[in-house]
Amino acid sequence: MNTNTVNVIDAPCGYGKTSWxxxxxxxxxxxxxQFVYVTPFLDEVQRVKESVTTRKFYEPETKKGETKLEDLHKLLGEGRDICTTHALFQMATSETIELLKANRYTLIMDEVLNVIEQIPLKKSDLALLLDANAVDIVTRENGLQYIQWNEQKIDYDTRYNSIKEVALTNNLMYCDNSALIWNFPCEVFSSFQDVFILTYLFKGQIQKSYYDLHGIKYRYLSVVKEEEHGYELIPYSLRKKHNKQDLIGKIEIYEGQLNDIGESISALSKSWFINPKKKDLIVKLKNNARNYLMNxxxxxxxxxxWTTIKGDKEKIKKQVAPRGYSKPFLAMTARATNDFRDRYILAYLVNRYLNPIQKKFFEQYDVKIDEKTWALSELIQWVWRSRIRDDKSIKIYIPSRRMRELFKSYLENDHFEEAPDNAIVDEPPSDWNL
Incomplete structure (x- = not known):
């Protein structure tokens, strides 16, 4: 696939990515x-609309008889500057792509997107669809396998309508005889004049592996603040290294007997929490967290x-919630929110592992995922919701030995921040105006 090279501005929180x-x-x-700015949260949409004063940004809205996506398409057709959320951007269609191409937009994406999602499917459902000649497994020129719906059966109204709708967008992929995967249409990225992604530790993100899968190249950049010119993008090879010694002095990681519960490599993982044999240990974890916070x-x-896995209908979250501290829960996937930037006592009661289906999906095409960097980046994104983002001290309880050692390793050296081998690290950004 021929595409522009994506600009990845990879820098820690506080370096000025959003300010740039x-x-x-x-x-x-x-x-x-013309710009499309995409961010995870609605309050960030408002912040950008208020901060950019030289042009007017429009936010797609639900209007009488018109969906947000239809309003987005109307605004794109008019060549408006648009600020919207990840959730709406994920709905992009072939019409979105054509409108983007017509107006040569620049994309700025705050944080990575959920570019793949597993489609719910029972084990025999795919075999049933194949036997009924409703779908075919098609291998494209790039070797990727997609699920294609039989055009002669488009009008069929069945329990598989949701699968049919995704398949008809040509974005439904096949995963090793075990799952169907919705794949964000990669043509969206090549429809922009330039693409800038604001993130940190990109090499551990699913979106990085998605780019590798589709042959999309990425240029690593960093950001610096100059007295005369304000914020500037620089090649990643010239980046200013993160001052970890300063960080170490501001982060107090608990070391003591309350960590004994997380010694094994799988302790506090999703499989650990849902194992009926761990019921007593979950009670112990709950008490440990309360002991740390209160005493x-x-x-x-x-x-x-604090955070942990929510579980079905928040069952696990309720089981783990430390007595007296149930309210200040922050989802382990939280990103780009400033609502907790005054908090300084943290409890990270989870051990992050990739979804095994997602991992298998990429590995079937020999695309590797740096799972340690992924887990670390998830932890760091969560920790940096606290006041450490304002360079103020925090205390944290990380009972999972695996997660704790990843965090300590990050604080003690720079190897997690080294760019992937296939990243371009010595070029300026693609927009010649910069």
Whole structure:
């Protein structure tokens, strides 16, 4: 697949990624640039709309008789500058692609997107669809396998309508005889004039593996603040190294007997939590967390954030919730929110592993995922919701030995921040105006 090279601005929180993006959008003329800015949360949409003063950003809305996606397409057709959420951007269709190409937009994406999702499917469902000649498994020129719906059976109204709808978008992929995977249409990225992704530890992200899968190249950049010119993008090879010694002095990681529960490599993983034999250990984890928060840290609810796996109908979350501290829960997948930036007592009660189906999906095409960097990046994204993002001290309880050692290794050296071997690290950004 021929595509532009994506610009990945990979830098820690506080380096000025969002500030650069706002400066960039403010400084470019409306005649040369139209922007689509995509962010995880609605409150960030408002912040960008208020911060960019040289042009007007439009937010797609649900109107009478019109969906948000239809409004997005209307705004794209008019060449408007658009600020929207990941959730809406994920709905992109072939019509979205054509409208983007017609207006030569620049994409700025705050944090990575959920670019693949498993489609619910029982073990025999796919075999049933194949036997009924409703679908075919098609191998494309790039060697990737897709599920194609039989055009002669488009009008069939069955329990598999949801699968049919995804298959008809040509974005339903096949995973090793065990699952169907919705794949974000990669043509979206090549429909933009330039693409900038603002993130950290990109080499551990699913989106990086997705780019590898589809042959999309990526250029690594960093950001610096200059007195005269404000924020500037620089090749990653010239980046300013993160001051880990300063961080080490501000992060107090608990070391003590309360960590004994997380010694095994799988302790506090999803499989550990759902194992009926671990019921007593879950009670112990709950008590350990309360002991840490109440007795060791003397914390109030306003000081704390904690997380764990939610489970079906939040069953696991309720089982683990430390008594007296159930309210300051922050989902382990939280990103790009500033709502907890005053919190400084943290409890990370989970051991992150990739979804095995997602891992298998990439591995069947010999695309490797750096699972340790992925787990670490998930932890760091969560920790940096706290006041450490403002360079203030925090205390944290990480009972999983695996997660704790990953975090300590990150603080002690820079190897997690080394760019992937196939990344371009010595070039300026693709927009010549920069």
């Amino acid at each position: 993006a706002i400066q960039y959008m403010n400084s470019m003329s409306e005649g040369s640039h 060791i840290c003397k914390a109030t609810g306003e000081d704390v954030i």
